[in-house]
Amino acid sequence: MHAIRIIEPGGPEVLAWSEVPDPVPGEGEVLVDVAATAVNRADVSQRQGKYPPPPGASEYPGLECSGTIVGSGPGVETTGWAVGDRVCALLTGGGYAERVAVPVGQLLPIPKGMDPVEAAALPEVACTVWSNLVMVGRLRAGETVLIHGGGSGIGTFAIQFARALGARVAVTAGSAEKLERCRELGAEITIDYRNEDFAERMRAEGGADLVLDIMGGSYLGANLRSLTTGGRLVIIGLMGGRTAELDLGRMLVKRLSVQATTLRSRPAAEKAVIVSGVLEQVWPLVEKGDIRPVVDRALPLEDAAEAHRVMESSAHTGKILLTR
Numbered sequence: 001m002h003a004i005r006i007i008e009p010g011g012p013e014v015l016a017w018s019e020v021p022d023p024v025p026g027e028g029e030v031l032v033d034v035a036a037t038a039v040n041r042a043d044v045s046q047r048q049g050k051y052p053p054p055p056g057a058s059e060y061p062g063l064e065c066s067g068t069i070v071g072s073g074p075g076v077e078t079t080g081w082a083v084g085d086r087v088c089a090l091l092t093g094g095g096y097a098e099r100v101a102v103p104v105g106q107l108l109p110i111p112k113g114m115d116p117v118e119a120a121a122l123p124e125v126a127c128t129v130w131s132n133l134v135m136v137g138r139l140r141a142g143e144t145v146l147i148h149g150g151g152s153g154i155g156t157f158a159i160q161f162a163r164a165l166g167a168r169v170a171v172t173a174g175s176a177e178k179l180e181r182c183r184e185l186g187a188e189i190t191i192d193y194r195n196e197d198f199a200e201r202m203r204a205e206g207g208a209d210l211v212l213d214i215m216g217g218s219y220l221g222a223n224l225r226s227l228t229t230g231g232r233l234v235i236i237g238l239m240g241g242r243t244a245e246l247d248l249g250r251m252l253v254k255r256l257s258v259q260a261t262t263l264r265s266r267p268a269a270e271k272a273v274i275v276s277g278v279l280e281q282v283w284p285l286v287e288k289g290d291i292r293p294v295v296d297r298a299l300p301l302e303d304a305a306e307a308h309r310v311m312e313s314s315a316h317t318g319k320i321l322l323t324r
């Protein structure tokens with residue numbers, strides 16, 4: 001088969017469409033013929049050599065895909081999945097390829113009525129957003145959630161999901177166009193982080209019960225100032241660095257909590273729990289049309305380098321798909 005290999009750590013030009021051996025599905029895994037995959041910021045970090053795949057994972061980038069099951073390893077017969085099923089999947093890597101081996105616990109059916117290619121935009125954002133807003137962040141109806149990077153793949157999904165839960169949604173983004181798109185998706189409070197102090201604005205709006213953060217170090221202080229008493233900060237990205245000073249006095253007085261998580265490094269059993277939660281609680285919202293994947297553009301898989309250039313320029317809103 002062919003896959004996008006990272007020849008060496010570097011810029012987008014190190015991504016090369018190459019002939020490679022077919023993956024062999026192991027115990028409890030199926031082989032998926034990939035129709036589409038999608039680009040995630042983590043793929044950019046992996047390409048730069050800053051985010052190596054966890055042990056045992058495919059060396060090719062790609063954390064999600066859609067496609068058709070074309071083979072299976074031992075122990076799959078009793079799982080309900082079979083050759084010919086159309087699926088989308090959360091991956092630990094290897095999505096930028098013609099075929100990928102996937103543990104059955106990470107498979108999801110294509111949501112009813114959805115184009116199978118478009119479905120490749122869902123698994124990573126659905127699992128990340130559901131696990132962090134619900135399992136970790138305990139978001140409830142009537143609460144206010146601040147979502148940083150509202151125009152991102154993660155953000156465009158998180159806005160719709162939080163709204164569907166009955167939360168009031170605030171977002172930050174770096175342009176008027178992205179903020180307008182966030183409003184269309186259901187955000188009520190929109191903040192241009194280039195021109196406005198988001199912590200001040202959130203305090204004026206009564207404070208956030210939960211912050212979903214992608215910046216890390218550079219936003220830590222302002223995130224804590226944005227939270228109301230009992231507020232939770234959930235950090236899922238480190239685009240603004242990994243270290244910062246933590247004001248424990250503010251945490252203590254306001255009874256705040258800070259958690260940081262990553263989906264990719266979780267063991268397969270934990271991923272399976274998240275995937276089944278998504279199937280139960282998120283898929284019905286997608287099938288009802290309350291949540292739609294926001295796809296900025298689709299490029300051929302061979303043009304992964306161009307897709308990475310777009311992502312690094314932040315010109316996109318929502319997801320960038322790579323199709324066969």
Ligand SMILES: NC(=O)c1ccc[n+]([C@@H]2O[C@H](COP(=O)([O-])OP(=O)(O)OC[C@H]3O[C@@H](n4cnc5c(N)ncnc54)[C@H](OP(=O)(O)O)[C@@H]3O)[C@@H](O)[C@H]2O)c1
Binds near residue numbers: 154178264
């Ligand atoms: N921990 C996990 O399990 C997990 C899983 C998936 C994703 N993530 C993380 O989630 C983040 C988003 O991922 P993605 O794939 O959705 O990437 P993406 O679409 O490229 O989104 C990144 C966004 O950040 C915005 N941004 C840049 N600087 C900002 C700032 N100072 N304040 C607010 N927004 C800013 C960018 O747009 P503008 O500047 O134009 O607004 C862009 O929309 C990444 O950090 C990624 O690593 C974590």
